[in-house]
Amino acid sequence: MDRVEKPNVAPVLAPGHSVGSITDKIASVILQKTPRWWYFGFGIAFLLFMLLQLALFVLFVKGVGVWGINIPVGWGFAIINFVWWIGIGHAGTLISAILLLLRQDWRTSINRFAEAMTIFAVACAGLFPLIHVGRPWLAYWLFPYPNTMGLWPQFRSPLMWDVFAVSTYATISLLFWYLGLIPDLATMRDRAKSKVAKIIYGVFAMGWRGSVKHWHEHEVASLLLAGLATPLVLSVHSVVSFDFSIGIIPGWHTTIFPPYFVAGAIFAGFAMVITLAVPLRKLFGMYDLITERHLDNMGKIMLATGLIVAYGYAMEAFTAWYSGNIYEWFMVYNRATGPYRWHWYALFLCNIAAVQLLWIKKVRLNPIYLWIIAMFVNVGMWLERFIIVVTSLHRDFLPSSWGYYKGTIWDWATYIGSIGLFLFLFFLFVRFVPMIAIFEVKTLLPEAKGRSGNE
Amino acid sequence: MDYLKVPEEVKGIKKYALAAAAGGFLVMGALYFFLPGTVFFASYLVGYLFWLTIALGILGWLTLHHMTGGGWGIMVRRISEAAVYTIPFLAVFIIPVLFGIHHLYHWSEAEAVAHDPILAHKAPYLNVPFFILRTVFYFAVWIFLVFRLLKLSLEQDKTGDAVIYNKLYRVSAPGFLLLFLTATFASFDWLMSLDPHWFSSIYGVWFASGAALSGMSFLALWAIILYSREPLSEYKRLVYFHDYGKLMFAFVMFWAYISFSQFLIIWSGNLPEEIIFYIPRIRGKWLPLSVFLLIGHFVLPFLLLLSARIKKDFGKLSKIAIWLLFMHWIDIFWNVFPSLKIGESYSILFAILANVAVTVMVGGVFFYFFISRLEKMPLLPVKEPFLREALESE
Numbered sequence: 001m002d003r004v005e006k007p008n009v010a011p012v013l014a015p016g017h018s019v020g021s022i023t024d025k026i027a028s029v030i031l032q033k034t035p036r037w038w039y040f041g042f043g044i045a046f047l048l049f050m051l052l053q054l055a056l057f058v059l060f061v062k063g064v065g066v067w068g069i070n071i072p073v074g075w076g077f078a079i080i081n082f083v084w085w086i087g088i089g090h091a092g093t094l095i096s097a098i099l100l101l102l103r104q105d106w107r108t109s110i111n112r113f114a115e116a117m118t119i120f121a122v123a124c125a126g127l128f129p130l131i132h133v134g135r136p137w138l139a140y141w142l143f144p145y146p147n148t149m150g151l152w153p154q155f156r157s158p159l160m161w162d163v164f165a166v167s168t169y170a171t172i173s174l175l176f177w178y179l180g181l182i183p184d185l186a187t188m189r190d191r192a193k194s195k196v197a198k199i200i201y202g203v204f205a206m207g208w209r210g211s212v213k214h215w216h217e218h219e220v221a222s223l224l225l226a227g228l229a230t231p232l233v234l235s236v237h238s239v240v241s242f243d244f245s246i247g248i249i250p251g252w253h254t255t256i257f258p259p260y261f262v263a264g265a266i267f268a269g270f271a272m273v274i275t276l277a278v279p280l281r282k283l284f285g286m287y288d289l290i291t292e293r294h295l296d297n298m299g300k301i302m303l304a305t306g307l308i309v310a311y312g313y314a315m316e317a318f319t320a321w322y323s324g325n326i327y328e329w330f331m332v333y334n335r336a337t338g339p340y341r342w343h344w345y346a347l348f349l350c351n352i353a354a355v356q357l358l359w360i361k362k363v364r365l366n367p368i369y370l371w372i373i374a375m376f377v378n379v380g381m382w383l384e385r386f387i388i389v390v391t392s393l394h395r396d397f398l399p400s401s402w403g404y405y406k407g408t409i410w411d412w413a414t415y416i417g418s419i420g421l422f423l424f425l426f427f428l429f430v431r432f433v434p435m436i437a438i439f440e441v442k443t444l445l446p447e448a449k450g451r452s453g454n455e
Numbered sequence: 456m457d458y459l460k461v462p463e464e465v466k467g468i469k470k471y472a473l474a475a476a477a478g479g480f481l482v483m484g485a486l487y488f489f490l491p492g493t494v495f496f497a498s499y500l501v502g503y504l505f506w507l508t509i510a511l512g513i514l515g516w517l518t519l520h521h522m523t524g525g526g527w528g529i530m531v532r533r534i535s536e537a538a539v540y541t542i543p544f545l546a547v548f549i550i551p552v553l554f555g556i557h558h559l560y561h562w563s564e565a566e567a568v569a570h571d572p573i574l575a576h577k578a579p580y581l582n583v584p585f586f587i588l589r590t591v592f593y594f595a596v597w598i599f600l601v602f603r604l605l606k607l608s609l610e611q612d613k614t615g616d617a618v619i620y621n622k623l624y625r626v627s628a629p630g631f632l633l634l635f636l637t638a639t640f641a642s643f644d645w646l647m648s649l650d651p652h653w654f655s656s657i658y659g660v661w662f663a664s665g666a667a668l669s670g671m672s673f674l675a676l677w678a679i680i681l682y683s684r685e686p687l688s689e690y691k692r693l694v695y696f697h698d699y700g701k702l703m704f705a706f707v708m709f710w711a712y713i714s715f716s717q718f719l720i721i722w723s724g725n726l727p728e729e730i731i732f733y734i735p736r737i738r739g740k741w742l743p744l745s746v747f748l749l750i751g752h753f754v755l756p757f758l759l760l761l762s763a764r765i766k767k768d769f770g771k772l773s774k775i776a777i778w779l780l781f782m783h784w785i786d787i788f789w790n791v792f793p794s795l796k797i798g799e800s801y802s803i804l805f806a807i808l809a810n811v812a813v814t815v816m817v818g819g820v821f822f823y824f825f826i827s828r829l830e831k832m833p834l835l836p837v838k839e840p841f842l843r844e845a846l847e848s849e
Contacts, residue, residue, distance in 0.1 A: 101701075156723075234712060248724045256656035258716040307632060315639070319656040322580065322643075323728065324573040 010296065012106045013444040014288035022289075022445075026438050027191050029284050034431065037283065042427040048420020055413035056131065064134055066410040073393045073405035078132035080385040081415050083240055084268070085125035085422075086166065087261075087381060089173070090233055091269020092118030096176060097229035100222070106297055108440035109289045112184075113280065113429070114273050115177040120425040121272070122170045124418045129162070131414075158242035165239040169232050176225045182208050183218065184434040234258075237265040244388065250331040251392030254319060260312030264381060267305035267351075271377035274298050276426070278371040280435065289436055292365050299364030302377065306355035309384075313352075327397060335391050339404060343383055344391075350380025459833035462684045466830065472822035479816025486809045493797050494806050496555030501791050502813030503552065504645065505669075505784045506821045507545050508662070511638055512670025513538040514597065515663070517604065518634065521627035526845030527698040530690075532836045534677045536608060537828035538670075539601045541821050546594040548817055552645070553587055559795070560586075562651040573652055573728075581648055589644055593637040600630045608836065615838035638663055646787075650794040653732045655721065661713045668706035669783035672776040675699035679773045687834050693767055694848045700766025703779065707760060710786075711753040735793040748789050752782040784814065 017025075058066055069076040092114040099107040130139045142163045144153055153160045186208035189201035208214060241261035244252035277298070281290040320328040335344045354376040363369045395402045407415075429435065442448060487495055517535040520528025528535075556563045561574075562581040568574045574581070603626050611619040639659025647658050655661075678699060682691040721729045736745050756779055765771045788810070836842060 231708070238712070238716065242719070245720045246723045248726060253720065253724050253726075254656045255658075255717045255720045256660070257720070259657065259660055259713065311635070311639075315656040315659065319654050322577060323654045324576040324652075325728065 010291060010293040012291060012293050013109070013441065014291055017288060017445060019442055019445065019447075022441050023187060023191075023438050025286075025289070026434050026436050026441070027187060029430070030188065030432065030434065031191060031193065035283075038427065038431060042424070042431075045420055045423035045427050048417055049424040050417075050420075051413050052417025052421055055410050055417050058410055059131060059414070060136070064132070066408060068406055068408045068411055070403070070405075072396055072401055072403045073390055075389050075393065076405060077407050077411040077415055078128045079243075080382065080389050081418060082125050082128035082132075083385045083389075084382050085121045085128070085418065086169075086240060087237060087265035087268040088272045089118040089121035089125065089169070089269065090237060090262070090265035091273050092116075092121075093169075093173060093229050093233045094266055094269065095273070096180070097226040098233060100226045101230060105444060106293055108444060109286075109436050110273065110277060110294060110298075111440070112177075112180065112437045113276060113435045114269075115173065115180065116426065116429045116433070116435070117269075117272060117276060118173050119170070119177055120422050120429075122166065122173060123425070124422050126166060126170065127418065127421075129159075158239060158246045161239045162243060165232075165236045169236045172225065172229050172232060176222075176229055179218070179221055179225060180437055180440075181433065182206060183210065183439045184437060186210065187438055188434060233266075234262055237261045244392075249392050249396070250320075250325070250327045251335075251388065254316055256312050256315045256319075260309065260315075263305045263308035263312065264384065267302060267309050267377060268381035270298055270302045270305065271374040271381070274302070274370055274374035275378060278367045278374075280430065281367065284435075286436070289441060295367060295370055296361070296364045299358045299370055299373075302374070303355060303358035306351060306358075306377070310352045330395075331392060334395055335387060338391065338395065340387065340391050340394075343387055347380055347383040347387055350376040351384060354380070458686050459835055459837070460686065461826070461829050461834065462681075462686075465680065465684070466826065469823055469826045472819045472826065474819070475815045476817075476819030476823065479812045479814075479819060482812035483809065483816055486805055486812065489802070489805050490809055491797065491801050492555065492558035493795055494801055495809060496552065496558045497791050497795055497797075498806060498809035499551050499555065499813050500559065500645065501784070501788045501810055502815075503545075503548055503817050504787050505814060506541075506817045507549075508666040508783070508787070509669045509673050509780070510538055510542050510545060510821070511597070511634070512663075512666030512668070513674060514542065514601065514670075515631065515634060515638075515667055516670055516674065518600070518627035518631040521604070521623040522631065524841060526692070526841075526848060527695045527702070529836060529839055529842055529845045530682075530692065530695045531674045531678050531699075532608070532839070533829065533832055533834050534674055534681065536605055536832070537825045538673065538677075540605060540828040541824045542594075542601050543598045544820060544824050545817070546598060548820065549590060549594070553590070556583055556586065560648055560651070561796075562648060577651065581651060586644060589640065593641045596633050596637050600626070600634065604630070609832070611836065611838050612832065613838075615840075617840060620840050635659075635663060638666065646790050649791060650732060652728055653794070655717055655729070655732070657713060657717050661710075661717060664706060664710040664713045665783055665786055668703065668710050669780055671699060671702050671706060672779040672783070675703060676773050676776040676780070679769050679776075681834060683769060690835065690846060692846065692848050695845075696769070696772060697763065697766050700760060700772055703776070704757070704760035704766070707753060707756045707779070711757070732794070736789070741789075741793045744785070744789055748782070748785055751778070752786055756782075 067076060067078070069078075092111075095107050095114045096111045096118075099111075129142075130136050133139050133142075141151070142153060142160070144155075153163075182205055185201050186205040189198055189205050192198045192201055238258035238261065241257040245254060245257040247253055274295075277290055277294070281287060317332050320332045323329075335341070354373050357363045357369070357373060363373070390405050394405055483499075490498075513535050516528070517532070517539060520532065520535070552559070560581075561567055562577065563583050563586075568578055579585075604623065607619055607623050607626065610616070611623075639662065642659050642662035646662070647654065675696070678696065681687045682696075718733065721733060724730075735741050756775055759765055759771075759775055765775070839845075
């Protein structure tokens with residue numbers, strides 16, 4: 001074949017690594033003395049987690065009246081936060097399942113902590129419907145189980161489907177994460193210095209010896225779980241979107257909702273992955289493992305999904321006009337000019353305008369800019385759910401029943417507290433578990449090429 | 456690389472393609488006098504959009520490939536380029552649809568708009584001059600994109616310059632975006648407005664999902680045809696055929712997901728202005744076709760494509776690809792005919808014949824230019840920087 005010029009593509013793994021140096025690098029994060037910043041960060045996260053517990057205590061004692069919800073806005077922060085958190089989880093599943101099936105090797109150095117992020121985000125998400133039911137001690141009524149009262153949940157309600165969608169999602173995500181962890185937990189067992197740590201890692205490593213049989217079954221199980229998790233990336237958030245679109249409230253009832261929610265979820269999830277990856281890369285000096293290529297690719301995915309979200313907004317607004325339905329059109333008009341217009345403008349700034357900077361390669365390769373844009377998206381996606389939930393409810397068909405909603409101090413305490421819970425779990429995770437998949441990163445080494453096919 | 460030429464028996468298709476185009480044209484011309492205008496033009500729209508959506512779907516895959524890279528795209532790049540090359544020629548064949556506006560689109564009649572406040576509301580968008588202007592605009596965008604990509608690809612063949620790789624990437628990113636937007640509005644104009652009261656914000660995504668699936672089926676089919684013959688047979692790599700099968704499988708599910716989402720939301724909301732789309736389709740004479748669509752476009756291909764063995768089997772995968780192309784035709788038909796108000800006073804046989812004739816006619820044109828283009832370039836992008844890596848796989 002003739003000589004052809006190769007375009008420059010940044011490597012996924014910086015050159016100069018060997019099998020041993022990768023293990024050293026990742027395992028040293030856990031084996032070294034706890035850095036001072038960790039105590040500091042963990043302390044703040046723990047305080048916020050305490051705030052969540054306080055907010056829940058007040059809620060359980062006094063009831064949902066401490067929140068801002070009332071008629072006409074009966075769904076407030078709890079649903080907004082639920083959708084926000086569950087959306088964040090999606091990037092982890094996309095990275096670990098879909099990118100695995102698509103043979104995208106760059107995913108290997110970010111999938112572990114992205115999956116951890118998924119699980120912690122789903123834990124935070126799952127909290128909100130439970131505390132929103134009013135009598136959380138009866139939350140098990142959500143499950144269809146034969147009971148003496150002859151009482152069944154409404155199977156035609158998307159809220160019921162949510163119970164199945166989210167619990168399936170949590171189960172598969174947890175299994176997938178744990179399965180991937182096993183070989184690395186065995187590495188930690190072998191490397192840990194204290195007896196207690198050896199025993200604990202040993203128990204969780206479930207007797208992993210690294211035999212060919214182990215590896216073979218591990219790989220088969222990974223592919224099977226990836227296959228199972230792939231439809232979940234689409235289905236979970238589609239079911240969440242049905243919570244809204246199955247009803248006939250203008251602003252909720254539109255057919256674009258399922259794919260648009262899914263894209264929004266991946267968008268929000270990648271923003272959160274970047275939010276976590278950029279500081280981790282700096283604090284642990286992981287520049288060789290989380291390279292410019294990762295920043296570039298994550299920036300691109302955020303841009304692509306952000307554009308799909310913008311497409312969703314455009315379709316929603318266009319059909320609202322095109323339908324000729326005055327209530328649909330009023331909803332759009334009210335969003336742009338009503339009492340929540342500043343939320344709406346801020347949403348455009350965060351989710352559409354800010355993201356366009358990612359067209360520029362320099363911006364994608366600069367961790368600081370990328371992190372700032374990701375923070376805009378984190379805020380923007382929360383605002384998006386606020387706009388969807390609140391603006392559609394607060395002014396309905398009859399002007400006499402219009403109202404105004406805002407979160408109370410307990411709404412905010414619960415929301416900020418849930419971020420505390422998330423960070424609390426995440427700080428524990430980076431301290432005690434290898435945050436990058438050691439054995440998977442090794443497949444990126446030149447000597448592993450040609451041997452690692454997942455067929 | 457003179458030896459990477461189209462096999463003779465494939466070249467022979469051109470003659471048949473011309474004959475099919477001419478024959479289809481004659482039958483179509485004769486049927487014009489025997490069928491009501493609505494039936495005639497609706498048949499035309501179905502057959503025409505069937506081929507156009509395949510070409511557009513492939514344009515989507517081609518731009519996506521230039522953005523993401525990957526061996527699957529390199530191996531079918533020439534097939535993709537030949538398929539999108541038909542778009543400028545297919546553009547001419549939209550003209551009969553424009554002549555049929557008054558037969559197809561209720562909103563185009565001043566009389567109807569005057570008595571219908573909803574249509575009057577939509578008139579700033581749904582009016583004849585703007586409709587034609589938009590159609591011209593969509594084609595202008597697509598043709599520009601096609602010429603740009605083909606020109607760069609030819610240059611790459613000559614010089615092998617790495618800059619071209621980046622240029623293709625840079626054209627494809629905004630190109631894909633524009634393609635998606637224009638295709639969305641094209642689907643609103645040409646299909647959704649057949650029932651001018653009805654609306655669905657997911658419709659553009661449905662259109663894209665069908666185009667992507669049929670485009671991938673076409674690519675898989677032609678990859679099988681060319682890679683099982685000289686001279687490409689020595690470059691056959693099974694892993695990519697597995698990939699095409701996987702992509703078809705993914706889009707069989709995606710199409711079903713989008714179609715079902717639209718159905719579930721509209722059915723459960725049951726609002727009069729939305730449910731009008733489904734009433735003729737789930738009640739009465741179109742119900743069997745709806746069931747057939749569900750089984751043929753989703754259930755059957757889903758079950759078959761689950762198997763990795765079938766995805767790697769040339770004979771079986773090509774049969775599934777042909778079946779999916781047929782179901783894509785049914786899907787468009789299903790979106791056109793039940794939306795129209797057609798009396799009973801016409802011959803069903805002639806209507807079926809019209810549908811077949813126009814599909815054959817436009818298909819003839821499509822294949823003539825498709826094969827012509829295939830002949831012009833080596834069957835592999837010989838100076839693509841990652842061709843060597845692509846061929847290293849099993």
